[in-house]
């Protein structure tokens with residue numbers, strides 16, 4: 320079998336090795352059931368324990384009080400772009416959105432498609448989305464304010480969340496959920512596709528505050544209503560069982576092996592600081608995000624030419640460092656260093672970068 324390589328994929332992305340091994344060990348006979356977790360009923364006690372534990376861990380790790388509901392949905396973060404305005408933006412009202420790049424823009428578009436009124440209160444488009452806007456004036460009567468906490472493609476991240484003056488914040492945390500602690504109280508809804516920092520593709524974590532549910536219109540299709548999933552504990556229909564199981568194990572790893580969000584943030588910071596330092600100290604690599612807006616999760620950078628970038632990605636792969644090509648919409652290079660990416664992987668990448676610069680500088 321091929322050795323495991325250093326995985327810098329943007330999503331689906333690296334998972335903790337111990338989690339993969341745990342899945343492997345119990346795969347044919349889950350907890351004495353004589354079945355794989357992929358074969359048991361979602362109404363069984365085996366799966367019930369999985370989803371209960373995953374939910375309890377999300378609550379504990381993020382310090383959510385009883386006003387929040389934890390849901391596991393399908394359709395990815397992209398379905399949330401549609402469900403959020405559909406459920407939470409009532410007729411005759413408007414919502415504020417901050418445009419920080421591709422994903423934020425898609426969220427804005429999905430609200431527009433439904434004929435909902437949306438106000439883009441800030442944007443970083445003027446500088447190619449290389450920064451997070453500051454000093455935003457939110458509309459006092461907005462139904463909610465939507466932001467994207469980490470911009471996976473451009474490599475920018477909100478260092479702290481904006482003060483909306485009491486308007487519920489709605490946040491796409493797909494690429495940095497569980498990477499750092501934060502105060503959940505200003506958030507009306509938080510969502511994240513699992514495949515970056517939580518588990519495999521197929522499940523979407525949605526955290527919704529009780530008061531937001533009052534807005535859900537009666538006439539919506541069953542599968543597009545948050546209340547459907549809230550009332551049935553995410554099991555109105557068959558949930559993405561295997562993805563939820565993997566998420567449970569990742570959260571257990573985060574709590575029991577790592578020690579929670581404070582230590583996770585420290586480890587993430589250490590990795591990012593080392594990598595940005597290597598970029599800044601070289602004359603060869605150039606970071607694409609403004610320094611105070613840099614992402615701790617997705618480190619985007621350029622080389623002196625597109626041709627060299629191609630060679631860099633190719634040769635890195637030959638050295639067992641994969642996933643370093645920038646998103647197809649922006650080019651360049653990107654190292655995604657989510658929770659499960661080890662310090663060792665980052666150090667190996669830096670070593671390769673130095674060697675490549677020496678040989679091709």
Ligand SMILES: *Cc1c(COP(=O)(O)O)cnc(C)c1O
Nearest residue numbers: 395396397422471491493494512
């Ligand atoms: C990957 C990503 C998405 C899209 O997620 P899907 O689960 O593929 O729909 C949305 N927002 C952000 C910030 C992302 O990184």
